[in-house]
Structures are given as C-alpha cells and as structure tokens.
Amino acid sequence: EVQLLESGGGLVQPGGSLRLSCAASGFTFSSFAMSWVRQAPGKGLEWVSTIRGSDGATYYADSVKGRFTISRDNSKTTLYLQVHSLRADDTAVYYCAKIRAPRSGFDYWGQGTLVTVSS
C-alpha cells in the first residue's frame, strides 16, 4: 500500500524558513517523480514543484522559484521541500504527491502539512 506522510509544517514569521518532509512507502520511490502541491485556506490547488526520479531534475512554479528547493533522498525514500523567505501568501496546506508516470497525473497524495506564515 502506497503511503505518503508529510511533516514539518507549522507557524513561521514572514521571512522565515522551514523544511517540509514526505516519507514515502509502498512503492519503488527512486523510480517515480514526486511533486509538492499546495492549497491556501478555502482556495484551489496550486502546483509548487516537481523532482524527477530518474535524474533528479527539478521544476518550480514561478511563484516559488528562487525561494523553494525540492530534493529527495532515495535511500531514505523521503521527499523534501526547503522553503525560504516565506510570505503570508505561502500560507497553505502542502501536499506531497506521487506522479504515476512521466507527464501523467498525481496518483497518490499525502494528507498534507499546514504552513502558516504570520507575525
């Protein structure tokens, strides 16, 4: 059974940093691209970043480029999102999601971790 378990969210002041983690199990982690998707309170889904499994290539939404860094540790089957220079509009539930095949949809999602940016 595929499981994705996010952690690391919390309350942070504007300009602060956090590292989100997503522990994966139930599939060959290194073989699949993974993404972070966020959802602000009462709003829709927003793609944040993707990292490929094969070569670790990374991609970012314009809204987070230069402030967020996605990475993975295949030996620990864990996905990370390092977030810096946080702003109020980064407040959201952050989901990690497994990509079922290159370019295809997100077939498994974690339950999310809430990041709140506020002074």
Next chain:
Amino acid sequence: QSALTQPASVSGSPGQSITISCTGASSDVGGYDYVSWYQQHPGNAPKLMIYDVSNRPSGVSNRFSGSKSGNTASLTISGLQAEDEADYYCSSFSSSSSRVFGGGTKLTVL
C-alpha cells in the same frame, strides 16, 4: 503558468449527468494528452479520478469519464450520486515540464 479555467459551480439531481469543462491553451491542455481530474471532499486530500485525458485508475467508478477537444477538456459524471458532491480540479502537464491546475468546480447534488 496561468491557471486553467473551470466553472465555479455545477449542480445536478441524483441520476442525472453533469459535465465540467476545463479550458487551457496550446501550451498545456491543447498541446499534451496529459490532463487529469481530481475529486476533493472537504478536509480530505485530492483523489485522482481521470488521468491522461480519459483513463480511470483502478477502483474509480465507470460513471466518471474524461475527454478533450482542442484546448478544452471535460469531465462527465453520469448517474449522479450524493457521494459525488465535492470539489473537482483539472490539471495538465505544461510546457517547461511544469504543471497547472484549474481553479476548481464545486459540484452540488440537489
């Protein structure tokens, strides 16, 4: 990376069919056969309902179907049931290997 356009809300009675549209551009929906649809109930994570325009994951009811014409994709739900009431999001692979979501559609089963 402009969001895909979905209607804010749709509604239907039990047993009826509804269709949710998702309009993008040639750089996303129109350029790739990699549109997916997600169902999200309040407080829950999204669930994949359709991938690659028209494919259903194992376990998803065949009442859900997807299609695409040009820059617009569609999700059709037939035989509406109360449990289908949820938010629905489309998503597409996009140029530069990015992803884009629609703004979401709230489905109300009357």
